[in-house]
Amino acid sequence: MRILVVDDEEKIRHVIREYAEFEGYEVKEAKDGMEAISKCKEEDYDIIIMDIMMPKLDGFSAIKEIRKTKNIPVLMLSARGEEYDKLFGFEIGIDDYVVKPFSPKEVMARINAILTRVVKKEDEKSTEGKYIYQGLELDMLGRNVYVDGKKKDLTPKEFELLQYLIVNKNIALSREKILNEVWGYDFFGEDRTVDTHVKMLRNSIGKYRDNIITVRGMGYKFEE
Amino acid sequence: MRILVVDDEEKIRHVIREYAEFEGYEVKEAKDGMEAISKCKEEDYDIIIMDIMMPKLDGFSAIKEIRKTKNIPVLMLSARGEEYDKLFGFEIGIDDYVVKPFSPKEVMARINAILTRVVKKEDEKSTEGKYIYQGLELDMLGRNVYVDGKKKDLTPKEFELLQYLIVNKNIALSREKILNEVWGYDFFGEDRTVDTHVKMLRNSIGKYRDNIITVRGMGYKFEE
DNA sequence: CATAGTTCTCACTAAATTATCACAATGTTA
DNA sequence: TAACATTGTGATAATTTAGTGAGAACTATG
Numbered sequence: 295m296r297i298l299v300v301d302d303e304e305k306i307r308h309v310i311r312e313y314a315e316f317e318g319y320e321v322k323e324a325k326d327g328m329e330a331i332s333k334c335k336e337e338d339y340d341i342i343i344m345d346i347m348m349p350k351l352d353g354f355s356a357i358k359e360i361r362k363t364k365n366i367p368v369l370m371l372s373a374r375g376e377e378y379d380k381l382f383g384f385e386i387g388i389d390d391y392v393v394k395p396f397s398p399k400e401v402m403a404r405i406n407a408i409l410t411r412v413v414k415k416e417d418e419k420s421t422e423g424k425y426i427y428q429g430l431e432l433d434m435l436g437r438n439v440y441v442d443g444k445k446k447d448l449t450p451k452e453f454e455l456l457q458y459l460i461v462n463k464n465i466a467l468s469r470e471k472i473l474n475e476v477w478g479y480d481f482f483g484e485d486r487t488v489d490t491h492v493k494m495l496r497n498s499i500g501k502y503r504d505n506i507i508t509v510r511g512m513g514y515k516f517e518e
Numbered sequence: 519m520r521i522l523v524v525d526d527e528e529k530i531r532h533v534i535r536e537y538a539e540f541e542g543y544e545v546k547e548a549k550d551g552m553e554a555i556s557k558c559k560e561e562d563y564d565i566i567i568m569d570i571m572m573p574k575l576d577g578f579s580a581i582k583e584i585r586k587t588k589n590i591p592v593l594m595l596s597a598r599g600e601e602y603d604k605l606f607g608f609e610i611g612i613d614d615y616v617v618k619p620f621s622p623k624e625v626m627a628r629i630n631a632i633l634t635r636v637v638k639k640e641d642e643k644s645t646e647g648k649y650i651y652q653g654l655e656l657d658m659l660g661r662n663v664y665v666d667g668k669k670k671d672l673t674p675k676e677f678e679l680l681q682y683l684i685v686n687k688n689i690a691l692s693r694e695k696i697l698n699e700v701w702g703y704d705f706f707g708e709d710r711t712v713d714t715h716v717k718m719l720r721n722s723i724g725k726y727r728d729n730i731i732t733v734r735g736m737g738y739k740f741e742e
Numbered sequence: 743c744a745t746a747g748t749t750c751t752c753a754c755t756a757a758a759t760t761a762t763c764a765c766a767a768t769g770t771t772a
Numbered sequence: 773t774a775a776c777a778t779t780g781t782g783a784t785a786a787t788t789t790a791g792t793g794a795g796a797a798c799t800a801t802g
Binding site: 369385389390400403404407408411435436437449450451 | 540619620621622623624627688689690733734735736739741
């Protein structure tokens with residue numbers, strides 16, 4: 295398990311590193327939001343521990359940016375008395391927060407709690423059933439799609455593509471990644487094949503066509 | 519959906535409130551067992567989140583009292599180090615518990631899990647070995663199938679296939695899965711064998727043939 | 743061991759799906 | 773604005789898939 299610790303105070307990064315490494319985690323550090331973003335582009339982490347107040351780029355903005363491409367769990371560190379920050383944190387979906395000064399043991403306990411939950415969730419994913427957004431309903435088990443209560447017959451690829459976009463909603467996905475995940479690693483066709491299927495999928499889901507956003511120079515994403 | 523949060527720490531009540539309200543729940547608070555009991559007398563809640571250690575009246579005693587008149591699901595909060603063996607031994611039937619310090623997202627995940635479970639339970643009605651859909655009757659014990667009151671002689675495989683499809687109705691089943699479950703894991707024949715049996719089964723069940731839906735690129739499902 | 747019933751494979755057909763291409767439309771940059 | 777790059781889309785050919793009939797292989801039973 296890999297952890298990214300983001301804080302401008304060297305002392306804090308150090309303390310968390312000590313404890314986390316003791317529990318067998320691999321730890322990397324960043325000292326501000328900008329650095330965190332670039333580290334996340336380089337490699338994947340299982341969880342990010344991030345301070346809010348930092349030079350260059352604050353924690354919230356960094357998370358917002360990172361979440362555009364990756365859905366990594368986040369534990370926020372906030373200074374005492376910053377209640378409004380918490381509120382904002384809920385909206386961008388942080389997983390937990392700890393108020394400074396904290397006990398390292400408590401931080402580790404929370405990290406462990408988050409990671410067990412995430413692991414469990416991924417187990418359940420395969421059997422998980424339904425996604426509903428306004429009048430768009432995706433029944434993964436029954437392989438049905440309803441638009442405003444009306445059943446739509448999607449082709450297999452259309453269904454799988456929609457499912458993949460929705461499972462990774464709000465995340466920009468490159469054509470390459472989509473091909474790998476939906477078509478499989480053994481597909482060696484054109485990138486643009488994705489475009490054609492997006493076109494057909496858009497036609498199939500009526501007014502929700504606009505929720506499939508084109509991310510220029512990259513690929514597509516489903517946006518709630 | 520209405521939630522009652524019972525804890526003597528204002529901070530904890532507040533955190534849960536923020537997350538729960540963000541997810542659309544209506545939240546009320548109580549700061550000890552006595553207050554919880556009186557709140558429950560006033561109005562109904564869909565779930566109670568309750569700490570164990572509280573002044574005036576502890577969580578267990580409060581639940582015991584509330585359960586005398588109402589059967590509300592309960593999520594318990596317990597501090598680390600408290601003997602939660604007690605929870606298991608306890609006869610009052612707690613639905614879940616979370617150890618402090620917890621991640622708010624974890625608590626929400628558990629709340630959601632409990633509530634969906636409760637909703638599902640209410641939907642379920644035991645079928646007792648018999649499945650009836652309109653004029654289609656499947657008697658699992660007697661291994662008989664009736665179509666509009668008329669007995670149909672299915673071959674063993676036809677019966678087992680129909681039974682499997684019906685037990686998993688509204689779920690799209692791959693040919694592979696069907697083979698594994700109906701034929702057994704030691705069958706190494708063709709995928710398409712399933713097709714042939716579906717063909718025969720369809721012919722055997724008259725007008726209900728259309729309830730066996732072909733899921734293109736995947737397999738089949740029985741749809742009510 | 744003969745027979746009827748059942749199960750499985752195969753080959754063929756019809757139909758649906760998919761991938762690619764060419765060109766149009768749109769966005770971006772110098 | 774012109775030149776360029778990227779995405780949208782219609783048409784179409786190639787591929788894949790499911791339905792089915794015929795018959796071989798298998799099984800149980802007397």
